[in-house]
Amino acid sequence: MxxxxxxxxxxxxxPKLEDFKLVESRQPExxxxxxxxxxxxxxxxxxxxxxxxxxxxxxxxxxxxxVMTGEAxxxxxxxxxxxxxxxxxxxxxIGWQEYGKIDGNLARIIDPDLAPIxxxxxxxxxxxxxxxxxxxxxxxxxPGDTVVVSAASGAVGGIVGQIAKIMGxxxxxxxxSEQKIDYCSSELNFDYVINYKKENVINKILxxxxxxxxxxxxxxxxxxxxxxxxxxxxxxxxxxxxxxSLYNLEEASMGPRMGGTLLINQASMQGxxxxxxxxxxQDGLIRLSEWVKNGSLEYKEDIIDGIxxxxxxxxxxxxxxxxxKLLIRLDN
Amino acid sequence: MxxxxxxxxxxxxxPKLEDFKLVESRQPExxxxxxxxxxxxxxxxxxxxxxxxxxxxxxxxxxxxxVMTGEAxxxxxxxxxxxxxxxxxxxxxIGWQEYGKIDGNLARIIDPDLAPIxxxxxxxxxxxxxxxxxxxxxxxxxPGDTVVVSAASGAVGGIVGQIAKIMGxxxxxxxxSEQKIDYCSSELNFDYVINYKKENVINKILxxxxxxxxxxxxxxxxxxxxxxxxxxxxxxxxxxxxxxSLYNLEEASMGPRMGGTLLINQASMQGxxxxxxxxxxQDGLIRLSEWVKNGSLEYKEDIIDGIxxxxxxxxxxxxxxxxxKLLIRLDN
Numbered sequence: 001m002x003x004x005x006x007x008x009x010x011x012x013x014x015p016k017l018e019d020f021k022l023v024e025s026r027q028p029e030x031x032x033x034x035x036x037x038x039x040x041x042x043x044x045x046x047x048x049x050x051x052x053x054x055x056x057x058x059x060x061x062x063x064x065x066x067v068m069t070g071e072a073x074x075x076x077x078x079x080x081x082x083x084x085x086x087x088x089x090x091x092x093x094i095g096w097q098e099y100g101k102i103d104g105n106l107a108r109i110i111d112p113d114l115a116p117i118x119x120x121x122x123x124x125x126x127x128x129x130x131x132x133x134x135x136x137x138x139x140x141x142x143p144g145d146t147v148v149v150s151a152a153s154g155a156v157g158g159i160v161g162q163i164a165k166i167m168g169x170x171x172x173x174x175x176x177s178e179q180k181i182d183y184c185s186s187e188l189n190f191d192y193v194i195n196y197k198k199e200n201v202i203n204k205i206l207x208x209x210x211x212x213x214x215x216x217x218x219x220x221x222x223x224x225x226x227x228x229x230x231x232x233x234x235x236x237x238x239x240x241x242x243x244x245s246l247y248n249l250e251e252a253s254m255g256p257r258m259g260g261t262l263l264i265n266q267a268s269m270q271g272x273x274x275x276x277x278x279x280x281x282q283d284g285l286i287r288l289s290e291w292v293k294n295g296s297l298e299y300k301e302d303i304i305d306g307i308x309x310x311x312x313x314x315x316x317x318x319x320x321x322x323x324x325k326l327l328i329r330l331d332n
Numbered sequence: 333m334x335x336x337x338x339x340x341x342x343x344x345x346x347p348k349l350e351d352f353k354l355v356e357s358r359q360p361e362x363x364x365x366x367x368x369x370x371x372x373x374x375x376x377x378x379x380x381x382x383x384x385x386x387x388x389x390x391x392x393x394x395x396x397x398x399v400m401t402g403e404a405x406x407x408x409x410x411x412x413x414x415x416x417x418x419x420x421x422x423x424x425x426i427g428w429q430e431y432g433k434i435d436g437n438l439a440r441i442i443d444p445d446l447a448p449i450x451x452x453x454x455x456x457x458x459x460x461x462x463x464x465x466x467x468x469x470x471x472x473x474x475p476g477d478t479v480v481v482s483a484a485s486g487a488v489g490g491i492v493g494q495i496a497k498i499m500g501x502x503x504x505x506x507x508x509s510e511q512k513i514d515y516c517s518s519e520l521n522f523d524y525v526i527n528y529k530k531e532n533v534i535n536k537i538l539x540x541x542x543x544x545x546x547x548x549x550x551x552x553x554x555x556x557x558x559x560x561x562x563x564x565x566x567x568x569x570x571x572x573x574x575x576x577s578l579y580n581l582e583e584a585s586m587g588p589r590m591g592g593t594l595l596i597n598q599a600s601m602q603g604x605x606x607x608x609x610x611x612x613x614q615d616g617l618i619r620l621s622e623w624v625k626n627g628s629l630e631y632k633e634d635i636i637d638g639i640x641x642x643x644x645x646x647x648x649x650x651x652x653x654x655x656x657k658l659l660i661r662l663d664n
Contacts, residue, residue, distance in 0.1 A: 058596050218591065221589060221591040221592065222589070225589075226589075240591045240595045242595070243592045252588045253588065254587065254589065255589045256584045256585065256586060257553060257557075257558075257578065257585045258590070259575045260578055261603075262572050262601060262602065263573070263575060263604075263605075264389050264390050265603060266390075266605055267602070268602035268603070269594060269601045269602070270594065270598075270599070271591070271600070272598055273598055276598060
């Protein structure tokens with residue numbers, strides 16, 4: 001049998017446990033070319049909140065009653081695909097469930113001897129590539145630049161800040177707990193970290209970035225971003241990667257209009273999705289792997305055991321309670 | 333004697349006549365290298381409102397009692413500069429006055445036989461170059477793109493829309509009177525023009541740009557821009573050239589935060605100043621002149637006679653009352 005979390009109701013505002021439903025079904029039959037994956041880790045990511053809405057976005061919504069969308073890594077236990085053998089480990093978009101089938105051509109084969117398989121959902125997967133291409137291709141940091149990253153201890157933010165350090169930048173992180181601040185300072189060696197729950201972000205940015213913010217990698221949106229963007233330097237670059245502070249709002253979020261600030265500073269603000277850089281993924285993964293191997297890139301996983309806990313962990317992440325890349329480990 | 337308009341008080345909100353003062357002084361003495369210019373036309377431009385404030389911006393404020401800043405075109409009546417002879421016509425930043433001196437190296441020599449000298453303040457000057465580089469270098473339009481320009485009949489907007497037509501784009505202008513709408517449709521051949529004072533901008537944009545707005549050249553900011561940006565297409569480019577709706581506000585202008593829109597559409601928003609493209613001015617002027625000569629670029633001048641009328645004309649422009657490039661003609 002196969003346990004799956006399906007979307008039961010469309011949340012208004014923050015998702016609640018009742019919005020999800022755990023269903024049991026038989027393991028699916030395979031068509032020619034397909035594989036059956038026994039999940040070992042499910043990825044939980046902020047973007048999934050958007051898929052729960054019935055509004056136009058860059059990807060289709062999850063339909064009511066459908067399995068929650070998402071990436072997982074696991075073992076191939078049946079295969080009707082000539083390239084993928086039983087016993088292989090693969091990463092694929094099979095959603096929040098124990099067993100999932102997919103066209104083998106849509107799965108990425110993972111070598112479990114190179115790195116723990118869970119990293120294919122984090123530093124050596126979508127979050128790592130998001131950090132890599134968003135920072136390097138959108139923000140184009142130069143040595144000496146002041147780089148600010150919000151959600152700084154998160155799956156993407158932590159990698160952004162470390163790549164900025166590798167690039168020779170001054171890094172200011174924004175995070176929401178003492179534990180996260182300590183981690184960014186002590187483990188990731190960010191130059192400064194601001195606790196947005198306790199400190200005045202504008203004042204701290206003025207103090208830590210007296211010449212303005214050259215690069216802002218935005219994972220959160222809202223008031224934190226207002227404070228940082230209002231201190232953008234001349235020629236500053238802002239990458240919009242996520243807006244977690246806005247995903248659960250029921251009305252449009254209002255804030256100061258930024259046109260004038262962008263104008264007088266000749267600054268730019270660009271939204272991006274990692275898929276834009278698909279043709280360069282292989283290059284990104286090679287470099288990220290090297291940095292992990294030579295110790296210049298650390299990563300943190302926040303592992304919760306048991307598929308039963310997926311909605312609770314996801315809701316916690318929406319409230320900033322996770323710490324590092326959030327994963328659900330299955331005891332398959 | 334020399335009549336000059338000086339900044340008398342710093343305006344709060346919209347400037348008033350009392351904020352300016354007309355003073356008389358002797359014609360200045362020249363130092364080695366300097367020239368004395370007898371102005372024929374003064375340029376009045378929205379950016380001057382910013383210079384009247386005592387706040388940090390990309391250029392220094394006008395000090396109280398100093399001559400209002402601005403470009404003029406006129407005849408050299410005295411010269412201590414070897415390269416610039418008496419009788420030459422030049423364009424220079426000498427401000428709102430009848431006679432002004434300047435280091436000759438900061439003046440641009442104008443050939444009065446090539447085009448009317450007033451065009452050096454408009455289509456073949458700063459507004460033309462702003463339109464040219466802002467549209468081509470920041471927005472990078474492609475044939476078939478839908479381009480929206482606000483303040484569409486203005487000194488910059490009119491040229492933006494016409495260059496977009498030359499590029500093979502569909503052009504939607506935004507303007508505020510029937511006369512301006514007629515001009516954009518009949519003279520400039522824009523595909524659609526929206527009267528923001530009478531029509532619902534969001535509905536009209538949805539009607540005229542059903543696949544979204546690929547390029548938005550923003551001269552105004554505020555609610556009009558909110559409406560257009562909320563309909564940006566995937567991969568859309570927004571150039572922030574001016575924010576005239578915000579220049580006279582006494583408090584920060586609040587509107588919907590745009591991060592989420594930019595993110596899901598992988599769109600970018602970039603502030604720019606024409607000075608960024610200084611090294612390419614010559615190229616731009618050559619192309620603009622060719623287009624004017626071959627009739628593919630029209631321009632409209634709004635000429636007011638008499639230096640006495642400069643503040644009144646400037647205040648009128650802040651309220652959208654000018655129609656085309658606003659110039660003060662002196663009877664020197």
